[in-house]
Each structure stands twice: as structure tokens, then as C-alpha cells.
Amino acid sequence: MKFLFERDTWQEVYDSLSKNKLRSVLTMVGVWWGILLLIALLGSAKGIENSFNRLFGNFATNSVFVWGQVTSKPFKGFQEGKFVNLSISDTEKVRDNVEGIEFVVPRNRNQALVVRKFLSGTFTVFGDYPILDKVQKKKLIHGRFINQNDINENKKVVIISEDIYKQLFEKEEEVIGQYIQINSLNFKVIGMFESGRNVGPSSDIHIPFSTFQQIYNQGDKIPFMMITGKPEYDIKQIEIDSKLLLKNLNNIHPEDKRAIGAFNLGKEFAKITGFLKGMQFLTWFVGIATLIAGVFAIGNILLITVKERTKEIGVRRAIGATPFEIKRQIIVEAVFITILAGLIGIISGGWILIAINALLGQGDEAVFVNASVSISVVFIALVILVFLGTLIGLIPAFKATSIKPIEALREE
Structure with missing residues (x-):
């Protein structure tokens, strides 16, 4: 050299x-x-x-969203065109009986008029469990996310996105501990998370699942659930097994392809x-x-x-x-x-x-x-x-x- x-x-x-x-x-x-x-x-x-x-980035990518739609085949005495209402008990049975599932997250959603002082807007309000933060991680700027105590006591607390803050609060105004009205009910702000580009339903405002059920009189019904599979399992097979089980639980023809809607995030990813x-x-x-x-x-x-x-x-x-x-x-x-x-x-x-x-x-x-x-x-x-x-x-x-x-x- x-x-x-x-x-x-x-x-x-x-x-x-x-x-x-x-x-x-x-x-x-x-x-x-x-x-x-x-x-x-x-x-x-x-x-x-x-x-x-x-x-x-905010999602567990090995996931699938599942919701009820309208049947396209008659089955067990039910006529075609029956609307399928999923329930919390459905999520529990899916979690316990479908192989490879890590989390099943029941979710509620509705549009609501949100008011603070003289500012207002119509936003999407979600009723959620603390487990949501494991599958759709929120980048908190201030405060905290929903916890189990909020669920148990039906607390009127709320977590808002940074975009909501900009529309309802003055610049650099304190947000934690302030109150906003959701459909004329006062909710205390306990957290604010970073707004970002969203996959799936838009994510604006979160309140405890139990509080949402109570104020909207939802009972046991849920509009959709988010199912997350373990990394080593095929999310496409989990989707097939989950939909088949849900059809059986809700008296839907096994070959009815329209009754249960789904968006497989894992497959697209x-x-x-x-x-x-x-x-x-x-x-x-x-x-x-x-x-x-x-x-x-x-x-x-x-x-x-x-x-x-x-x-x-x-x-x-x-x-x-x-x-x-x-x-x-x-x-x-x-x-x-x-x-x-x-x-x-x-x-x-x-x-x-x-x-x-x-x-x-x-x-x-x-x-x-x-x-x-x-x-x-x-x-x-x-x-x-x-x-x-x-x-x-x-x-x-x-x-x-x-x-x-x-x-x-x-x-x-």
C-alpha cells in the first residue's frame, strides 16, 4: 500500500x-x-x-375497521334489507373467539355542535375507551387521554385536537381545565393532541365511551369497531373470521357480502x-x-x-x-x-x-x-x-x- x-x-x-x-x-x-x-x-x-x-404513523397498521350495513339476503325469518346493528357484546365475542386478535376497540361517533364563549363549530365527536391510545396513538401536546376512571364514573371530560383548539381558543390561551359545550352540555378539557393527516375516520374530539352512550342514548349499540391483529397473524384472515362470526351472531346469511362492511388497513398497508x-x-x-x-x-x-x-x-x-x-x-x-x-x-x-x-x-x-x-x-x-x-x-x-x-x- x-x-x-x-x-x-x-x-x-x-x-x-x-x-x-x-x-x-x-x-x-x-x-x-x-x-x-x-x-x-x-x-x-x-x-x-x-x-x-x-x-x-398513528395507527396499528395490522388493523381492520368493521361496521354494520344492510343485508342483501333473507335469513332465518329476516327479510332482505335489515339494518345490522353491532353491539359491545359482539366486540367481546370477536375478541374471545377469533384467533390472532390483539385488541378489539368498540367506538361511537356522532356530529355535534361545539361551543365555547362566542365561538362554535360542528365537529365529529367520538366515544372511546382508553385502549384506543394503544392502537391509534395520540401525540399529546397537553394533558392526558381518557382513563378507566373517566369510563367508570361517566365523566364529562374531553380531549380535543390542535385544530379544534385553534378554532375555539385564543392564541396561547390555556386549554387544560377549560370548558366547552357539546350539544349544550359542559365538558372539561383534559387533553389536547397534535393534529395530523388521518387514516380512516377523522379524529376531532374524544369523550369517554360510557358518557357518549349516556348522552346519546346508545345503549349497547356501536357504529363500528377497530380490530387489531397480532403481528405474526394475517389480518386478511382475521377480517374473514371476524365477519363470519358477526354474521352468525346477528342472524345474517353466511354468503351475504353486503351486510358487514370493512376497511382492511393492514391489507392496504x-x-x-x-x-x-x-x-x-x-x-x-x-x-x-x-x-x-x-x-x-x-x-x-x-x-x-x-x-x-x-x-x-x-x-x-x-x-x-x-x-x-x-x-x-x-x-x-x-x-x-x-x-x-x-x-x-x-x-x-x-x-x-x-x-x-x-x-x-x-x-x-x-x-x-x-x-x-x-x-x-x-x-x-x-x-x-x-x-x-x-x-x-x-x-x-x-x-x-x-x-x-x-x-x-x-x-x-
């Missing part, structure tokens, strides 16, 4: 490249473009992945994950293929350079240079050109990602969120460049040492 630190080694590399500057630049274009493409596409794919993660993995694989494939093409171009140019330097190589051989030293010099030139082009490509790709983040990565609706590549990806790309540069440098290196010194000295 000592030769790498010798001035003569790098002087020879410089002389070789500077003899035909245009050719040297064109030689590097293929590698530069390949690494730029690799960095830019991988960073963009990461930005899209981050965007989806932000979209689904798996599609997106598969798309992102495919995109990353395609990016690596295209990037490496372009790199290989660029490196082969370097090999071809070096073959031409070796041909032009035949007499020089003959002189070096005649004064005592070994075949190994000749090969080593050619390989160093190949690796140097490859790495130099690669580093320029990495820097250029980084600039492109900076531009993407500045132009397309801002705001809640951004398609790309923090489009970037990790240091490990850059390191792997450089290792690939060194390997390919060494490999392709062997071809002109062996060509250079295959010429006999006497024949090389005769070359004009």
Missing part, C-alpha cells in the same frame, strides 16, 4: 488523465450518471416511504409496503446496471490509453518495472477515475434530494418527506465502485503486461 502515498504514482495518474481531458471527462459520465440515479431514486423512494409512514420494496429493488437494479455500463466504458477507454502508451510501457519494462507494477498502476487509474466520478455523482444526487425536499417536501400534503439516503447506502455504493473499478482495471492491466518490451519499444 506504500505506493499509494508516493508522489510519482499520482503524478502518473494526473499525466495520463490530463493528456486528453475531454476523453477523461466523457469516461466518467457513465459512472457519474449511474451513481446520481441511484442516490436520487433511493432518496426519493425513502421520501415516499416516510410520507406513508407519517400517514399511517401491505400493498404500499410491497410497492415501496419493489421500487427500491428496481432502483438498485437500474442504478447498478447503469454503473456497470459506465465502468465498462472506463475499461474501454483505458484499453485505448494502454494502446497509446505502448512505447512508454516498453521503456518502463526495459528499465526494470515488473509486470505487477504495470498492472498496479493501470488498476489505480481505473479505481481513481471510478471513485472520482462516483463522488461527484453522490454530491450531485445529494443536491437533487435537497431540491426535492425544498420544492416537494414541505407541508402536511408533501409527497416526499425527508427524501434522503443513509450513510450505509453511500458506503455500499462506494464499495461497489471500488470493486467494479478494480475488476474492470484488470482487463487493460493484463493487456499492458502482455506486450513484450522489445515489441513495445519498436512501436511508433
